[in-house]
Amino acid sequence: MGILPSGIHFESYSKEMAYVRTRPQWAFFVAFFLLLLFLPQILSIRFIAMINMAAIICIAVVGLQITTGYAGQINLGQSAFMGMGAFVCGSLATNFQTPFWIAILAGGLGAAFLGAIFGIPALRIKGFYLAMTTIAAQVIFPLLIMHLPKKWFGSAMGLNLEPAKFLGVTFNTDKSMYYFIIIPTVIMIFFAFNLVRSRVGRAFVSIRENDIVAEMMGINIFFYKTLAFAIGAMFAGIAGGLWAYYFKYIGPDQFTLYFSVWYMGMLIVGGMGSILGAILGTLTIRGLQEVLTNLMPLVVEYFPKAGGAEIWFAGMNILLGGAIILFLIFEPKGLYHRWVILKMAFRIWPFPYL
């Protein structure tokens, strides 16, 4: 709980524990939602597309935060779980013409099931070994898709989806997809914020801090570790379902270890153990990627003698990797920590410290 201005007090525990507690906070909260609602009318289509992609990835990274940041179970297979969600969703949509919202939810459940399976070894192994197990999920996933009957998941050819439709609206433009994506994103983030402060969330944190002590306190380690994987994977699965409807084509090579590593990088930049950190990390890394992607062609165009496309385009990965290294060196607690310091400084201003 942060520091509040003097004179503000609460009469019940639930009010004190609420995320939004004061009137100005409510005002900001409502203004933020209004902004989200009208963003497509304000921003250019380029920014809307950036937000769409970032929002999908954000759900997966928030899921990873629950598994890794809260429950302390390292997971390098988040992209595979996302793929599982996408394929379950895609299969239901193409083979059974299931309404999109059922297909996306089912995708989340399918991914949760796969996540739970790969979470089982977490009872016996930790750290590096657990990371290896989750990498196995990443390796097995495309093989699974390619070897299951073609009718199920399209095999190596993948699946083509028709655009989602709801109340006469066809979601096939960037603006319509914005609403299609942002609503589940808000719901999933709301769910994540509440989950981590629930009994389940506290169990996750206790396992992260010391699983032996947690077990002695009566927490069912096997159940909660598996649950952490299942919930994290469910987030990825929902993100996968949205991905499927966004691209309208899904292939087994779209969900690679490369993405899983980037999701982990987003967590590092944002800060472990905070939902807001996951959001900040996603927005920062995606934002940086977008800035570099836009900037480099201009550099190549206006400074043709300064190395050319070969140097500048290839340098993008170095810059992005460098950003993660810099965060690890200078701010290992991530952007969330910076945000907390900034918020605190603002609240106690003009005093330098409490």
Added chain:
Amino acid sequence: MKRIRKLSSSLFIGLFITFLTQYVMAAQYNITHSADYTGPYATIMPSIDNAGKTIVAWWNETKGKELGITIARKSYETRYDPTVVASLWPGILASDKPIAHLGLGGPDTAALAKRLPNDKVPMVLATGVLRFAMLPNQWVFFSRNSYAVDALAFFNWVHLNLIKGRPIQVGVVCTKVLPTMVDNFNQFEDIIKATPWIKIVGTEWVDIRPATLITEVRRLAKEKPDFIWIPTTAAHVLGTIKSEKELGIHIPVLVNTHNGIQMCTKASKDITLLEGHYEAAGIDPAIDLTIPAAKIVIDQWKKMGIESQWDIVALQSLLPHLAVLVAVERAAAMVGPQKITGETIYNSLLAKPITEADFLGCGPSVAFTKETTWPAKDLKVKATTVTNGKQVLVSKDWMPVPSFSVK
């Protein structure tokens, strides 16, 4: 009165000049290009880019000048990643208003195929056709056959000229790490089912970067294949050939252009390794410097001061560029040079076949239709082999692809 007359005549002249300038001034259009300097295309991307910008520059100086059209070609780094393509594309669409986009492969197709009909921008690719995009009413155009079809044409030639009395026995080296390659194998397998004169005697699924392929090649050799078909990477081709050498056997290997003789020679620095092995693809093999494209591009490189090499990568890059440039010429004839849009380019791509002459000798004629935006009729390939340390044509003429029923 005199003053009024003077004023009106200057106004008339002014208007006339404005009209004339508008008419005479070259119309400028953008074509955008996906680049990948950070992913799998990184090593060949400079060559792709050099060839692309060179042919556009040549076209602007020649045909573009005649038509009063200038084409600006803009590259965007997409990292061969569908998420980058998806988030980048709306910005490209809004700022550059491209009349066509040149894609690199799977990520571009996955991210854009479904939205291009709404965006009204056609995309042309240089890769072999991807089966997941073989759907009707696509705005994604492929200028080349799939690798499985290329192999079928070569084996048909072998069946007609070398092995006549019995089915050709084919062994395959493939990898499951690349789903598109698995799909190529699946397509080949589907075609073989309806082709009694080819038989797959064994398939080895190998690692993406194998340390050695001796065990796999030995196992495959036991099945006595006449050829080993490798649709995957140059590493697999070189691994298989080196394993054959170590085992003291020679089974001719059939490859395509992306893993072909020139790519393997670049990787191994030794063309003699490929002696007696074959390459077959639905494009010119880039060994003949007398084809119009080679002459034009090499001359233009000298003019522009670009140091680059005429090879299969440059040639592959030219195909989609030329398809779009020909479409621009046709669109200019259809609607006038000032009124070209993505939709008119799409319509002109469909209007009539793009001939071998249009491709400046880089590839055979292609006739696109709304149902098939990939080579679907009168398919042809050219095959080469290495003899005495030199890449030479197996047959001077294009080899026809026999009819086959599966997609």
